[in-house]
Amino acid sequence: MHTLEHLQALAVELIESERYLNEPKSLFEPIDYAMRQGGKRLRPLLVLIAADMFDEDVSKARYAAAAVEILHNFTLLHDDIMDNSPLRRGKPTVYKQFGNNQAILSGDAMFALAMQYGLKTESYAANAIANVLSQASIDVCRGQALDMDFEQRDNVTIEAYIEMVRLKTSVLLGCSLKMGAIIARTEQANIAALSDFGEFIGIAFQIKDDMLDCWSKVEDFGKVKGKDIADKKKTFLYLKALETADGDMRNRLLSLYNDDSAEQNEKISRVIEIYERLNIKSIAQNVVEDYTKRAMESLERVSATEESKKNLIIFANKLLIREK
């Protein structure tokens, strides 16, 4: 078994050593740009961790690892168009840099490239990998569709929110672990349990992310404090606050959240104040811990040595105990 640091370095190297500069340039330059915007390469890392867990040669997992990162970046690329997001990781998003049409088309080609990479996996697993990738893609689209639907609604339940997060974010983490496990030829029950681990961790991760938007201790979080509030995003915090508040406070929160004329910093402070009055921070923390616990229970179901599970436990802790 390899250390997490080793696998992390491998995941980064795997993605960043690859160039995508094919012809025509107008199609491939945006792809290369998108793939070189950095990031933690968490999904490829998960593919490698899962293969390594069952003592499989991690190089057999390299195509699946590349595939899931290309797929992930394709979804970001199209999401940025739909969400009108000008910046990603401090740089102009692809559609801002190259225009809408090129971004749509290069995203499409990335999806095809992701499938091609996945299909390069050794033949015993290639079919299953392609299936997992395409199924996960449909789920990610379903999640993004729900996310856009929710923007128009004021009656989104926590349950619906969590299902949206599962589809939009978690499924791809589960898919990454699943692919590593498939490549390692482990039994079906292990593959399913690892996929569950990924999905539960993903939900915990997203709610933690929602929390860090309001209560990050670290200055350089990379996002402005309260950005979700400024963007009127329907986060776990907001939806839970609407669910928890009595009629009066509910109305105040609703009108404050949707007030475009309010001074931003003032608005953000007042929303956070309401969250705190309603105890949303500790409710959210409990939900994060609950999903983390479910993830750990899934991991326990995997029939592998305790030693081999260590990397996933460290991975989960890093994601969930972070303060930025």
Add this chain to the structure above:
Amino acid sequence: MHTLEHLQALAVELIESERYLNEPKSLFEPIDYAMRQGGKRLRPLLVLIAADMFDEDVSKARYAAAAVEILHNFTLLHDDIMDNSPLRRGKPTVYKQFGNNQAILSGDAMFALAMQYGLKTESYAANAIANVLSQASIDVCRGQALDMDFEQRDNVTIEAYIEMVRLKTSVLLGCSLKMGAIIARTEQANIAALSDFGEFIGIAFQIKDDMLDCWSKVEDFGKVKGKDIADKKKTFLYLKALETADGDMRNRLLSLYNDDSAEQNEKISRVIEIYERLNIKSIAQNVVEDYTKRAMESLERVSATEESKKNLIIFANKLLIREK
């Protein structure tokens, strides 16, 4: 072997009996809408013809046939956004009907669905089918990128134009035949020859289409006469005319074609007049015939009975001798 009419009916039935109404509706309604806009279902038909040619049970080709039609409609859907096309087959395009964001997202999901359908093919062929589909998708994206690049350029060669058409249109016809042949487990040389047939026919088809825009004998062509000219599209006719004309006429054509203030019908008549003076109609007809000949030579290379090749010959004639 089945008759072409039988296979055509089968192809239409295969596509139109399927519904795509899953949850969430905002994702799947546009897909269902796109898949029910009609059309000749040429690509599924080609999959069936190729499988049938080698006496394979055509029902084994049904998933690949559905896959290529979904893939084709996905590319139309995204192309319509990029090209700002309000109508397709007389109905509002998906982005006009459902909005840009839903059209981007539903297109993405269609791509994933196409892969899923392809992968449902029996296991001996599933992997190859997925490979062919994803490779064809990249080629279609390359073709669309070139097409958009050409809009900005006035020095597009005929050779470059034909390569664009090959990628954007022909590859998917070749891919359809290829998949049918793979499913029929015929030898590699036959698969390659059929793929060539599809690509050559596709090029002939597109140039014929360019011609029909100017010289359709039939009133109900479904398109307005000279629409390509009105849209300032860089067709074979326009590029060949620029290549053929002397300096004076070349300048007249350039300024006329790009003149937005000209009265449309007047402009269209004058452009067609220039084409006729330069003999472009018969040059184009020769090129159509040349590519048809190449297609037929490819078909001759296929080791199968003359009888079994009849459907493809009828198919090609229908496409190329049409007057609308």
